Amino acid sequence: MKLTIVGTGYVGLVTGTCFAEMGNTVTCVDIDEQKIENLRNGIIPIYEPGLEPMVARNVANKTLHFHTQLNDCLHNCVMAFIAVGTPMGEDGSADLKYVLQVAKEIGEHMTTPLIVVDKSTVPVGTADKVKAVIAEELQKRGENIEFHVVSNPEFLKEGDAIGDFMKPDRVVVGTENKETAETMRQLYAPFFRSSMDRMLVMDVRSAEMTKYVANAMLATKISFMNEVANICELVGADVNKVRIGIGSDSRIGYSFIYPGSGYGGSCFPKDVKALKKTAEQAGYHAQLLNAVEDVNDRQKFVIADKVISHYGKDLSNKTFAVWGLSFKPGTDDMREAPSIYIIKKLTSLGAKIQAYDPKAIHEAQTFYLKDLEGISYSDTKYGALKNADALLLLTEWKEFRSPDFLEIKSSLKKPIIFDGRNQFDGERLQNQGFTYYQIGKKN
Structure with a gap:
């Protein structure tokens, strides 16, 4: 099938690439010209295991394309997926301005019958709004082109998004149109080798709610x-x-x-x-x-509170090694990461931070901890330990699971670990002379 994916963020890029991998002809559209140019040159804007080689392979096979103009991509397109951001508004609701802007452009430029798929995470009733916007634009043009709006929420885990898409637990499709449902079944059939039972067709509002x-x-x-x-x-x-x-x-x-x-x-x-x-x-x-x-x-501050309980509220002479900045392993994403809250709390009390993360250091330096006084970054996990008063483990990356505890002990001023993920064996560490704090067990 010929597909258009609007948005090359986390959801759009993974979705488009995986559909291309199955032989569809996919064009990913984004208004960010630099991002599109980078993608054409194999530069991926996010870290997701397995994504970069899959993008490169499908670009080489000419099944995956990148473009900045939506109007050039809709002719003879079977489906257009809306996969743009829905940031949180000031009142906590999802901001649909980008979704509805794409709907408007689709209505302005579509020339053939089209299935419009809401892939973005959107609140109940969004499909009705998208449908109304497209219909309004078609009316302005005096066109009567058939289209259907479908809800097809994503269920991708960052760090394992390729696996989730290629071998899904389920695919949820919201539509009341039988022909549209059948087209969606055809699109997803290659991802279900044995049975299509895991494709769940329901009404649109129930699909929107499910996510x-x-x-x-x-x-x-x-x-x-x-x-x-x-x-x-x-x-x-x-x-x-x-x-x-x-x-x-x-x-x-x-x-x-x-x-x-x-x-x-x-x-x-x-x-x-x-x-x-x-x-x-x-x-x-x-x-x-x-x-x-x-x-x-409250939980985001528990480790910081344990540090303060141990050392007191004046941390001006203390330096802490931090292992892990991303909100979870397998991604460079730091949005709402506990590390941000913990580090800012400790530095506000005068502490120095020596941080290491396998993938998220650039995100920290560029966005989330930009211009924060008292933080430095290390290229290695052991380098972050040098002359630190204690180690704080905040993200459970695999490379932290079985570290050299003798190296940790010799690098720290005192053998103290604050484990925010309960990753280590407390009894073993105590037998090696460590003071070990974890979550949910009295020290």
């Missing part, structure tokens, strides 16, 4: 376990053992019940707020979602 509810549910599991961890510390229980005890129940499972420093990223914080706002606009107070958010906001 928000999925992320809110996962965020709820994280906040619930962090709440339990805080209680465990106070009563003398070990949350690591509690996690195993409850995770073995098949009704609960082990996913998303690891205690830590809270969730971050581009999806969970924004989507929880957007779902809260959707409920509010419908006249409902989402009490549980408010609690999920409140717990997460």
